[in-house]
Amino acid sequence: MIEVLDRDSRSVSQLDEEGDIAADYIEELLDIADLDGDIDITTKNGRAYVSVNDGDGADGGLSLLSRPETVNALQELTRLAVQNKTGEFSRLILDIGGSREARTEQLRVMVEKAVSKIEAGSEREAFPAMSSYERKLVHDFVSEAGFHSESEGEGRGRHIVISPLS
Template sequence: MTTTSGAETTESGTDEPTVAHLEQEGDVAADYIEELLDIADLDGDIELDVRDGRAYVSVEASEEGSGALRVLSDPETVRALQELTRIAVQSKTGRFSRLILDIGGSRDTRQSELEQLVARAIERLGDGAGQASLPAMSSYERKLVHDIVAERGYVSESYGEGADRHTVIRRA
């Protein structure tokens, strides 16, 4: 592997960020989120991690402010804050970021919702449907769905473009 501008070129020729690059993204994102929390006068504990080739930034309510982050943990709000944070990271590092932001356990909640959605789709397949289409969702959510579907022994593919991109599940 060769290293160029904070990314490793793999044998397949694709650039993947190094752990150091992802840790830098996390640090920049944490600084940005901390500033936002200060502006909103909210308390939160920020944890950084690297998972599946992405920086993962988690914000949990501190003991004193438990529940105060609830307003920020709405899925649309998390998605918007994630995009703003990615832009801030890109502005600071000069590189595109695919970081994941989790506020108040919103990602775990969404994971459970996606598992239920997949279960209902598989149930439709069991009732004789040839395929089951899920609603449009983000690339991160589609990846989670593909993983859940594969764990359950089915196959899935993404179809559509942009905001209309969705997942279709079929029997293996």
């Protein structure tokens, strides 16, 4: 059998393993917290994606965990759990109760507002610090809008600045 490799040289089976480890970790966390949720695992663009959603449409308490700061913290803990089992850094993405979709829409609106300010004469617009995944989304939105973006700063202070194309 030929194993297909993704962009960072991880095979699909390796990403599936990351997703399974992450799902087990999240399932244990939900059990400890006495919360209900359905867990879905997918892989795309060189990452394992783990989504936790209310199974029956009722709020099984996931709203408590779906705040962006909480999801980011749980994502980091889950990545550490995966790394502990595999010995490899994980680029896993965790979504709880649709929080990633909501954040993606917030980022899209932020880009639209910044683009409007640049079209009105601003030379550049800076965004607040954000994760590498969020920065990638913003870079994509800015590019789609026909503007230039670049990341500035280091570590937790890394952020994006957009400007007109030169």
